[in-house]
Amino acid sequence: MKTIGTANARTPIKLGLLLLLCPILLWLFLLVILPQLTMLNISLQERVAPRIYEYGFSNFIAFFTEPLYWNTFLRTAIMSIIATILTLIIAFPISYYIAKMLRGRAKGLLFVLCLIPFWVSELVRTYGWMILLRESGVISTFLQYIGLVDGPIEFLYTDATIMLGLVYSSMLFMVVPLTSTLDSLDDSYIEAGYDLGGNGFSVFWHIVVPHAKPAIVSGCIVVFMLTLGNYLTPILLGGKSSLWFTEQIFTQFITRFNWQQGSAFGVLLLSISSLIVWLGLKLSRQSFSKVMS
Amino acid sequence: MLNHMEFDLQCTDIVRKFDDFTAVDHVSFAIKKGSFFSILGPSGCGKTTLLRMLAGFDNPTSGEIIIKGKSMNGVAPNKRPVNMVFQHLALFPNMNVSENIAYGLHRQGINKVEIKHRVEQVLARVNLAGSGNKQITQLSGGQKQRIAIARCLVLNPDVLLLDEPLGALDLKLREHMKVELKQLQQEFETTFVYITHDQSEALVMSDQVAVMNHGQFQQVGDPQQLYYQPDNAFVAGFVGDSNKWSASVIDILPDSLKVKTTTGLILSVSKVDNKSLIIGSEVDIFIRPEAVHISQQVTANLQDNHLNIKINNILFDGANSQLLVEEQNSGEEIKVKLPQTAEFMHLQKGDKLQISFPFQQVKTFPKELEVS
Incomplete structure (x- = not known):
């Protein structure tokens, strides 16, 4: 940001450039910055009497004093981190296989196969999982049919099911950056790694991972953000026991009509997720601009 | 072992x-x-x-x-x-x-x-x-x-x-x-x-x-x-620079061969260890540019190949300079190394000279059937 500022100070801003930037600036301002500022404003208001509000921190204090709120929040954050790690662990071999093992048509085909499920809306995909996993669903019926179990089994409404849904819906956002980055790793680096005496693990750890690091970090950021802010998957697959933080926000805004509390939750969600991403970048010693480029 | x-x-x-x-x-x-x-x-x-x-x-x-x-x-x-x-x-x-x-x-x-x-x-x-x-x-x-x-x-x-x-x-x-x-x-x-x-x-x-x-x-x-x-x-x-011609054998002598290139140039070339070579056999012949001697006067050695040539082009490349010359009768083009000595400093396009090379310097190989 600093460099852009100084560059602008030196060269006069051209009208053409400004006009070209107009849509993105408007979009950023109207749909991102303005609503967030309004939310911050609402979150800082507390009701003292009907239709009379004063500025204060009571909405934020309520978050920390009510165990249900911050427990839900903690649970959401931890589940999201676990989902991100699981997605990475599953996506890495897939990406490596597509990028390094396959050649020609098979490569494109498999990549498209990863993409195809995302042509269907998330809602429909999640209902698909419900058809498979519910008590009278495909898997339960099949297990009864082959005689493995006596009665119907309910697979839905557990943490494992939520995790499954979250990992499934995030997979693409990890596979795409990883595949394109691994594709750019020249085979001779891997061969040189083996040639100099490395085994599979050391080549992976000292050559493949450092090369893929920016993609790993950017994939993780995107998946983490999407998971943390996901609403559909936890509600549909987790049911009442999902205890997802976005559900709390929804409840405050829609059910209880407490916009002040809901806004405070929204602001908290944004700040904590930003903090976790910042921590992740620091820990992996990557810069945000490098990761996102 | x-x-x-x-x-x-x-x-x-x-x-x-x-x-x-x-x-x-x-x-x-x-x-x-x-x-x-x-x-x-x-x-x-x-x-x-x-x-x-x-x-x-x-x-x-x-x-x-x-x-x-x-x-x-x-x-x-x-x-x-x-x-x-x-x-x-x-x-x-x-x-x-x-x-x-x-x-x-x-x-x-x-x-x-x-x-x-x-x-x-x-x-x-x-x-x-x-x-x-x-x-x-x-x-x-x-x-x-x-x-x-x-x-x-x-x-x-x-x-x-x-x-x-x-x-x-x-x-x-x-x-x-x-x-x-x-x-x-x-x-x-x-x-x-x-x-x-x-x-x-x-x-x-x-x-x-x-x-x-x-x-x-x-x-x-x-x-x-x-x-x-x-x-x-x-x-x-492949190794080194060579003039390569296709030719056919016209005479077999005790220690050399006489061949005629496709353009009609007749040369004495070294003999190959190949019993199957007969008059009329197709051969490839190679002579390196640096093996060709150029001179302004006629030197008498009947066993050598003596050719009267005209300079078509001078390819100056420092120590690797070459002349592209044309044999007067057949029009066959030959690459010749140009020594950077005072004797040849003044050479120009169109000049006429004598070139000679011993038959031993011309390598002969039976024509290979492969298409390359």
């Missing part, structure tokens, strides 16, 4: 087939300990496939590779006592110079103090002492080259494989690196196997050169042998 000790690398009857294409076709050779062996051939001749089999990245369809008396069949690349310098060097960009060199030593489980010592030692030997903390991107082309070699040599391999590592360098640096590589090889006394399509690289550096074409070794010998006694038309044409 005494002879195993002399040779660092032996290959017997190596074949590598890809579906119905044979990339390497029954190749056998042995490389003496501490020598510089080059495999020279045009692109697509199978030399890279052969090198990759030596490194262990590919396996022969049949045949055996023996390094220091041990068969390498089924031995993984990381278990072979060979290291490879890749075409684009493949220096790890996420590591600095020392870490690149130390990578292989770490894999052997050597302790850190020893590694540091050996890295410093090898850096000094390639004249890059003190560059350990530099990033790979900070190095020049020649320095990267030396680091890539140092990274392999620090592991004391029995054989070092080099896959055209000079290809990406500019001409001046390439000339310089040729000499440097040869010096490094002598200093480390490691066996080098070097593949290239550049004959000058192969001739300057090597103790032994194998010329390869269509997956087969055409000839193995020292550079002088390849240059002066090529075994076949491919080697004669």
Whole structure:
């Protein structure tokens, strides 16, 4: 940001450039910055009497004093981190296989196969999982049919099911950056790694991972953000026991009509997720601009 | 098995087939300990496939590779006592110079103090002492080259494989690196196997050169042998510069042949060890530009080929300058080396001269049926 500022100070801003930037600036301002500022404003208001509000921190204090709120929040954050790690662990071999093992048509085909499920809306995909996993669903019926179990089994409404849904819906956002980055790793680096005496693990750890690091970090950021802010998957697959933080926000805004509390939750969600991403970048010693480029 | 000790690398009857294409076709050779062996051939001749089999990245369809008396069949690349310098060097960009060199030593489980010592030692030997903390991107082309070699040599391999590592360098640096590589090889006394399509690289550096074409070794010998006694038309044409003509035999003399080229030029050429050659046989004849003597007066030696020529073009290239001349009767074009001496300084396009060359200098090979 600093460099852009100084560059602008030196060269006069051209009208053409400004006009070209107009849509993105408007979009950023109207749909991102303005609503967030309004939310911050609402979150800082507390009701003292009907239709009379004063500025204060009571909405934020309520978050920390009510165990249900911050427990839900903690649970959401931890589940999201676990989902991100699981997605990475599953996506890495897939990406490596597509990028390094396959050649020609098979490569494109498999990549498209990863993409195809995302042509269907998330809602429909999640209902698909419900058809498979519910008590009278495909898997339960099949297990009864082959005689493995006596009665119907309910697979839905557990943490494992939520995790499954979250990992499934995030997979693409990890596979795409990883595949394109691994594709750019020249085979001779891997061969040189083996040639100099490395085994599979050391080549992976000292050559493949450092090369893929920016993609790993950017994939993780995107998946983490999407998971943390996901609403559909936890509600549909987790049911009442999902205890997802976005559900709390929804409840405050829609059910209880407490916009002040809901806004405070929204602001908290944004700040904590930003903090976790910042921590992740620091820990992996990557810069945000490098990761996102 | 005494002879195993002399040779660092032996290959017997190596074949590598890809579906119905044979990339390497029954190749056998042995490389003496501490020598510089080059495999020279045009692109697509199978030399890279052969090198990759030596490194262990590919396996022969049949045949055996023996390094220091041990068969390498089924031995993984990381278990072979060979290291490879890749075409684009493949220096790890996420590591600095020392870490690149130390990578292989770490894999052997050597302790850190020893590694540091050996890295410093090898850096000094390639004249890059003190560059350990530099990033790979900070190095020049020649320095990267030396680091890539140092990274392999620090592991004391029995054989070092080099896959055209000079290809990406500019001409001046390439000339310089040729000499440097040869010096490094002598200093480390490691066996080098070097593949290239550049004959000058192969001739300057090597103790032994194998010329390869269509997956087969055409000839193995020292550079002088390849240059002066090529075994076949491919080697004669590929190594060094040559005038090549198709001709047919018109007379067989006790120690030479008389042939007539397609344009009608009649020449005396050396005889081949081929009993099947009869009058009318098709042959390829080769004469090197530098073997042709040019003179302004007629010299009398009836056995030599004497031709009256006219200068068509002067290709000035310093010490490698050539004349493109045309034989007066047949119009056959001949490349002739132009000595940069006072005698020929004033030569101009259109000048008429005499050229001569002894029949022994003209190599003759029976026409090959292959289409190239």
